[in-house]
Amino acid sequence: MKHAELAKKLTNDTARTDWHNNSIWWQREKRDKAAFGIPDWELLRSTGSAIKDHVLDNLYDLLLEFEKNAILNGIKVHWAEDIVEHNEIVHSILAMHKVKKLVKSKSMLTEECGLNPYLEKYGIEVIDTDLGERIIQLRHEHPSHIVAPAIHLKREEISDTFHECWGTEKGNSDPQYLTEAARQSLRQDFMTADAALTGVNFAIAETGEYVVCTNEGNADMGAHLAPVQIACMGLEKIIAKREQMSVMLRLLARSSTGQPITAYSSHFKKPRKGQELHIVLVDNGRSTHIHKPKFRASLKCIRCGACMNTCPVYRRSGGHSYHVTVPGPIGAILAPNKDLKEYSDLPFASTLCGACSNVCPVKINIHEQLYDWRQEIGMAGHVETSKKIGIKAMNFVLSHPKVYDIGSKIGKTAISILPFAVNNSLNPWYKSREMPEFPKESFKDWYKKNR
């Protein structure tokens, strides 16, 4: 199913759409408050953007520098070309240590790779330790937002899930009570895990360390207790220097949740005594993506989610309507890199309003890329036939002034230029909106008579 159809799962319930819209808009408002607290915010964005541009221009060298320094620090570095290699590498590390239980902090990359089901096939229990991720894991769902994976759920629904899975009091949806229940359950998991896996927000080339940002400290709980620690990152997560964190951390937390800084911004540099520390660097299409001049800037993304929070379409259609790991505007320009046909609907799930580009902390030209992807999709022929025919007819009329004028006289031009100018129940415009009234004469006719 495509985005327009999937969106109806939410929009068919108006009250729920309003609730979803409002709770996500609240994230945008928190971002505004935090951003407006810094008079030089736009300078900070330009600086962040330049840092990430430099990364893309020097990715090869920076990756090698990172690898060299990480190895010196005692980290075992692995390279994965694709999902298969990534999953095999993680599994081989776990198998070597006979790991039965893995605690995992938030990582969109391992979502992208489908790591959880892969490891479960081998009998390894995987526990997502971010609260939102744990909730959706218990419900066998996918994240609907990259920062707040369970934002599509109401607390009453979470209460029901906890009751079913953990036997919490039925009907008690007090957030404090529910969070405490999750804390107690996760505490047991941290204590009994054989290995911990984290995502990576930034990997610093000059020092060979990496930074993980969380608000719950769950990445730290896992990493500090488990004898084996693995971090998985996409190639583009690299930055050149540690001092650049002062820019990136400010941008990330403020854009993401409206905080001045995340509660935990943990730097991991070397394994503890007796611990093994692995890092897996994953390509999975990124080295191809970086060579597409119009689209490479999307690799600058720091996964803050601000574009989702501001997007009027995302707020009303929900993350699951994008049928891909990273939803929202950024997802809609990342996904076509992977499969143009499969995700040909996503660049059209936008009005090109441009709010996404304006909030992006690293100034990715999201709405321009949405437009450019539409052209790629149009040229590749991945547009529905009915739309293609309509557009071609429209273009014919508009490219031939005489046809346009004759049509205008018999009332046909308006119909061919408006995709919705048919007054019947099959017309999607007319379902919720009245048709514009047709005037007695066109502007052109008026002009001929009056000037």
Add this chain to the structure above:
Amino acid sequence: MGTNIYSTPLKVALFIPCYVDQLYPETGIATLQLLEKLGCEIHYQQNQTCCGQPMANSGFQHLTKDLDQQNQSYFEDFEYVICPSGSCTLHLKEHVFEGKTKVYELCEFLTDVLKMESLEAKFPFKVGLHQSCHGLRGLQLAKSSELVSDRFSKIEPLLNMVEGLVISYPAKIDECCGFGGTFCVSEEAVSAKMGQDKAAEFEAENVDVITSADMSCLMHIDGVLKRKKSKIKVMHIAEILNGAVL
């Protein structure tokens, strides 16, 4: 009526978008009359049809080469091309003229070129201002709410020149109305909901009229309002500045 800082009439070409020509001739007429009153010498190339955006935004810019060439040749001799639509202006600017011909959205022209400071018009109503996305974020007709910079607007001061007019903004001051060209039918459910939310925000402000520099957004909002049998009217900003009565 009005002021014009130029002693000789400015020679300007009008670009009237296809849907304004076909559905909202009064917007085109008001634009023409207003510019005439301000002392401009108006040229209207009668073979013009459309900027090409409906095709291009649907992924078919590669089909509009003939249309783009027509537009380039019709307008290349003019120093100023004026269009009463932020969205069509942006498309012409970014994808058709590409810097070779200067195209201005009407309010942008009144503010930046004519530097208009006064106006003889009266409109004693509460007017909701819808800031269309392409005008706002594309042409930067005002500061958008996402950016941390000084507030400005090229539209608000023009409306403030109109006697009796009170400006009102919706709660989400510059959220998209959900029209989006073919988006309004291909993503019907989300588009309609966006339009309904926009209309509701204006209703909550008790406005008499909703105005904008883009008639396509207003067409969308109007479609929602009419379905609700609302009394709120929509009117392009050119009509208000040209002295329209309700």
